[in-house]
Amino acid sequence: MAEINVENLKVVYRGVILALQGVSMRAGAGEAVALLGPNGAGKSTLVRAISGLLPQYDGRVLDGRITLGGEDITHLPALKVAGLGLTAILEGRPIFRYLTVTENLRAAGHKLTPQRQKEITDEIFARFPRLYERRFEQGGYLSGGEQQMLLLGMALLTEPRILVVDEPSLGLSPKLTEEVMRVLDELRRDKGLTLVLVEQNARAAFSIVERVYVMEQGRVVFEGTAQEAQADADVMEFYLGGAVAGGFSEAKRYRRRKRWV
Amino acid sequence: MDLALVIQTALNGLANGALYAVIASGFVLVYRSTSVVNFAIAEFMLIGAYLTYTMSLFFPLLVAILLALPLAFIFGVLVERGFVRPLLGRNVVAVIMATIGLAATLDGATLILWGPDQKAMGAADVSQLPKEMPSLAFSLGGVFLSSKAVWSLILALPLAILLVLALKYSRYGVLLRAVSESETAALAMGINAPRVVAVAWGISAVTATIGGAFLAGAAGGGGPGHHLILLGLIVFPVAILGGFDSVPGAVVAGLIIGLIEAFSQLYLESLLPGITQAIPFLIVLLVLLFRPYGLLGQHRIERV
Numbered sequence: 001m002a003e004i005n006v007e008n009l010k011v012v013y014r015g016v017i018l019a020l021q022g023v024s025m026r027a028g029a030g031e032a033v034a035l036l037g038p039n040g041a042g043k044s045t046l047v048r049a050i051s052g053l054l055p056q057y058d059g060r061v062l063d064g065r066i067t068l069g070g071e072d073i074t075h076l077p078a079l080k081v082a083g084l085g086l087t088a089i090l091e092g093r094p095i096f097r098y099l100t101v102t103e104n105l106r107a108a109g110h111k112l113t114p115q116r117q118k119e120i121t122d123e124i125f126a127r128f129p130r131l132y133e134r135r136f137e138q139g140g141y142l143s144g145g146e147q148q149m150l151l152l153g154m155a156l157l158t159e160p161r162i163l164v165v166d167e168p169s170l171g172l173s174p175k176l177t178e179e180v181m182r183v184l185d186e187l188r189r190d191k192g193l194t195l196v197l198v199e200q201n202a203r204a205a206f207s208i209v210e211r212v213y214v215m216e217q218g219r220v221v222f223e224g225t226a227q228e229a230q231a232d233a234d235v236m237e238f239y240l241g242g243a244v245a246g247g248f249s250e251a252k253r254y255r256r257r258k259r260w261v
Numbered sequence: 262m263d264l265a266l267v268i269q270t271a272l273n274g275l276a277n278g279a280l281y282a283v284i285a286s287g288f289v290l291v292y293r294s295t296s297v298v299n300f301a302i303a304e305f306m307l308i309g310a311y312l313t314y315t316m317s318l319f320f321p322l323l324v325a326i327l328l329a330l331p332l333a334f335i336f337g338v339l340v341e342r343g344f345v346r347p348l349l350g351r352n353v354v355a356v357i358m359a360t361i362g363l364a365a366t367l368d369g370a371t372l373i374l375w376g377p378d379q380k381a382m383g384a385a386d387v388s389q390l391p392k393e394m395p396s397l398a399f400s401l402g403g404v405f406l407s408s409k410a411v412w413s414l415i416l417a418l419p420l421a422i423l424l425v426l427a428l429k430y431s432r433y434g435v436l437l438r439a440v441s442e443s444e445t446a447a448l449a450m451g452i453n454a455p456r457v458v459a460v461a462w463g464i465s466a467v468t469a470t471i472g473g474a475f476l477a478g479a480a481g482g483g484g485p486g487h488h489l490i491l492l493g494l495i496v497f498p499v500a501i502l503g504g505f506d507s508v509p510g511a512v513v514a515g516l517i518i519g520l521i522e523a524f525s526q527l528y529l530e531s532l533l534p535g536i537t538q539a540i541p542f543l544i545v546l547l548v549l550l551f552r553p554y555g556l557l558g559q560h561r562i563e564r565v
Binding site for chain 1: 432435436438439442443444445446447448449450451452453559
């Protein structure tokens with residue numbers, strides 16, 4: 001089953017920097033879960049840990065366990081994790097900038113038979129006509145929104161059961177963010193994916209997930225359904241920029257400390 | 262000016278240039294996929310040429326070259342696995358020093374294995390006649406081409422072009438370019454980056470073998486000796502002129518440098534003895550001053 005379970009995970013970078021200090025989270029099969037929180041909360045670290053990419057960043061799991069459908073993947077290399085049907089879209093839109101749109105899709109779908117690859121590629125182009133128009137252009141010249149669509153297309157070509165997306169809204173206009181969220185939701189429902197969505201833009205994330213984890217300084221400080229999170233005045237105010245105009249930048253850290261740490 | 266002589270010089274230049282192109286394209290492939298400047302490329306050529314020599318003791322020369330290629334591929338993969346992979350992500354200078362060390366090591370190893378004397382293909386010692394490829398030398402309307410030049414043209418040039426096309430269009434070529442851009446992103450997409458990189462090193466050893474064997478005189482007469490290491494230095498001017506990270510650039514630059522060498526040999530050598538050996542490196546100087554990204558080097562894509 002495509003269920004992911006993280007138990008008491010501790011991650012350290014370069015042997016000294018403790019980025020996750022015992023994080024537990026869960027995403028059931030077919031469930032959509034959001035990880036929210038400010039910069040430096042450890043969200044991306046969690047993504048790297050789940051997808052087995054920590055060694056690429058000179059990090060390692062100190063303690064704790066990650067299981068995928070009951071199988072322990074804590075120390076599994078990235079390739080094996082990908083082989084189990086978990087695809088991660090890392091932050092910063094990691095398309096291949098010097099490859100054309102078509103080549104990007106080919107690279108992502110390299111494991112499929114040519115026929116299956118063509119089927120999915122056609123489906124992607126039908127979903128994102130803009131990508132089809134620009135299919136011979138190098139990825140680096142696409143707009144932010146187009147790059148995000150391309151990444152989603154590439155992820156589809158890996159035929160994932162679990163999709164982990166790190167900050168898809170970064171640098172996108174509110175309208176495009178909405179569009180990306182809509183597409184993610186659509187894909188998830190169409191393909192029956194388990195979705196782990198990492199976001200700073202909580203408002204966008206709420207619209208498509210069932211449960212929410214809020215992280216701060218390497219810990220999970222809130223866990224609940226999207227409704228509960230929205231109803232929780234503290235969460236909304238301190239982490240998600242709800243009540244406080246201006247969001248994180250204005251929320252004072254010492255006040256948050258008082259409540260959570 | 263004698264037209265026939267000019268054509269002959271041009272063809273000879275292209276023939277040598279095709280060998281440079283093949284070697285440099287493998288060198289550039291490695292640089293692109295691992296960002297490692299392989300200072301041991303000349304030793305790769307040397308090893309390839311010696312492997313061809315050893316095979317040529319037992320088989321006809323053409324077969325010997327074909328048999329040496331898989332061995333060279335394995336050699337390249339081993340170097341990547343044992344030597345390059347552990348150093349990836351380290352300081353650039355550390356990696357450069359390491360490949361220089363590798364060069365010295367391989368140099369010594371070939372001395373131990375094959376001895377210091379220059380070999381002749383297919384001959385275990387001086388008492389035996391060297392083997393040669395079937396002669397393809399021809400002469401047409403005053404244009405004479407040696408068998409070596411013809412073989413280089415018909416083997417190395419298509420190979421270089423094939424490499425360019427494969428990199429552009431084949432599935433593995435696309436994967437290689439993807440990995441060369443970002444290993445992390447490739448891994449996240451389930452691309453077996455370590456294997457792709459190892460294959461790049463293997464291919465580089467194969468192209469170095471073809472270039473090395475032919476430059477050593479596999480097509481007739483000569484054989485491997487340590488003078489190959491000096492010849493191998495030509496890879497750097499070729500790669501730099503081509504743009505250092507562009508395989509098509511390396512091929513074009515190889516042909517250009519081959520031509521320049523041939524014509525310099527014809528017209529300048531009598532005026533300035535030794536100039537032919539210096540010219541490729543003068544070109545390096547000019548390229549680095551006026552066009553640091555070479556002929557076809559990648560321009561950074563930046564959106565503003």
